[in-house]
Amino acid sequence: MASSSPPPAQAPVLSPPNPPRPQQLPQPLPVAAVKSEVPVAEPRDPPASVSSIPLEPSPAAVAASYTITIPSCSGWFSWDQIHDTERRVLSEFFDGKSASKNPGVYKYYRDSIIRRFRGNPSRKITFTDARRGLVGDVGSIRRVFDFLEEWGLINYTPLAKPSAKKGEMGDDSEKKETPRRICSHCKSSCNMACFTTDKADIILCARCFVRGDYRPGLSSTDFKRVDITEETKADWTDKETIHLLEAILQYGDDWKKVAEHVGTKSEIDCVARFIKLPFGEQFLGPEEVGEYGKPHQKNDKVVTVPEGENVPEQSLSKRMRLTPLADASNPIMAQVAFLSAMVGSDVAKAVAQAAISSLHKVDIAGGISASDDRLQSAASNGAKEEEAVAASNGQTSSDVLNEAVAEAQSQLKKEEQDVEQYLSDVVQVQMKEIQDKIVHFEELELLLEKERLQLRHMKDLLFADQLAIMQHKMQLLSKGNEKGEKVKQTNHVP
């Protein structure tokens, strides 16, 4: 079941109380106005100063004309129509699979629930209230209810603090930082990580990315991985990261002060974030990481982000030692040059080779351009390093091929060995089987032999008996004859 979640509530927008008029809320313009205005404005500005749209309705104060607010992300809602979002999320009503689940029924549920809520907007409507007043099976009603609640069409109360809202809006302007994105391919929300490409303004969830059906113009390398779980938890904006690094530079180990400087993050969060920033390793063990770390980095983020994050840190700490580079026109090269200045030219060359071999193409310009403003400088060695990097480009592809061939061969050998091993195992098993059979047959033979002996014995006995009987008979016969003769004799005699 695909469920999409809206981006976090942006400026809530007024909508007049709900006569069943189609209220195409006039958001597009005012929202834009609000959005662009507020991040620039001082955070202390009272909300009333923001054009004609108060950010906080006051339902209690004005009894007659209470206001219903819904988030501007749900501005598509209209009483008379069913929007694509609804069709998409609650597809069960629109796919025609069941006769009684049709758009009319959906509209009935939706309108009833929203009307019910708006009849008493200060009180959140519960699912049980809703389903008790609606005819239908509670499963579908629940799904409609959840959908409406998620999109703020019911039970939505705008946030009280203007600063919280501004923080969110500041986040929203940066597409990267927004948690909970929708995959443009399968229309499901991405939770763990999503892959974005700036070439085409597409977001893919992990599954679609792995499956590989992008548009023909894109390849897997064009995508940048954005970890959402981390972001949703930590939600670190670039500004906060800069603050963090500045604070660390200034206060060192005093995490309390660092947290204060950052402002919106606790100590633990700051420490965790600092640890997660991977740039430290590069400078602890540059040889190792440079050569072996990079080829295995599928995670482009590590390649790109540290370059963005490193620069402020490094520039801050090494500003003394390095002369700022005049050339910031090619930001990637500038950063590469900058980093390579840190580690030395050999390591930088190795790093560059490895990075290029794992990326195939270096197209990080789009991602890094956002951090342009944070670039402080590039070393003067930059030009030299650029040449070195450019030169190494040509060699890398043949190296890569050779490597691949060698690896393939070794794998092949291994497989052959494995196959031989398996064959010998199989043969062994067969032999064991045969051996067992032989043993079995021998036993059988033994048994048979015994039986034969027994039979012979019995035959002998039988023979003996027969003999005995014959003898007996003979004896009797001969006795009989004798007796007969005697009788004859006696008969004769007289």
Place this chain on the structure above:
Amino acid sequence: MRSFHPGASKAPMKFRMPTAENFVPIRLDLDIDGQRFKDAFTWNPNDPDSEVNNFAKRTVKDLKLPPTFVTQIAQSIQTQLAEFHSYEGQEMHIKEKIVPLKIDLRVNNTVIRDQFLWDISNLESDPEEFARTFCKDLDIGDPEVGPAIAVSIREQLYEIATQSISSARETRVGKKGRRGADIVANSKAGNTVDLGKLFGSKGSVIRKRKEWYLYEPIVDILSNEEVGALDAREELNARLKRKLDEKEESFQTRYSHG
């Protein structure tokens, strides 16, 4: 062996609710620690089992019931669903075609009484739509009436469907718990309407005037005192019935062991 004349049943089919959607009516009537919870709704048996638990938790949370209700509600729903599923493999023979259904409900302050004919063999029938139209046509203010009507119709249809299963005919022992105190379920599905007579040469489709009053829906709105009185009486009845049931059970167990 089977004579094929128009009134007889068609080839037996697998058990299902004779409606467009194969939904199950669920009725809950729990009494835990003196707190009574009654509810009735329609459930889609194809929903995953996890829905049952979620629904129970949500209901308890929404109505602020004590948490012991969660397991009880979930179990009750599961039992009724299991019963429904146990019928599913079997065949049912639908003999009757048109049956009268009765509605006799009290929902909060509204009393509804109605009777109408329903075609059992129409597998596209929709009790939900009937209930919605009913409430709209009769301008019923209380939104809780609709679901109650739909559930009542479904329960009667369910009863008819289960009775038409041949193997189930023997095991018709004391079906408790299916009837709430509010409604009188129509279990006499036998008094079908004989279509032949009705639409034959002598009969006419138009209902006789003297029968109109039988089929006219009645909607009454009660005052709060009347509601209170009725509630109290039902409570009393329910308690007495429960006591009787308990006695009967203990009687059975005692003498079945002897």
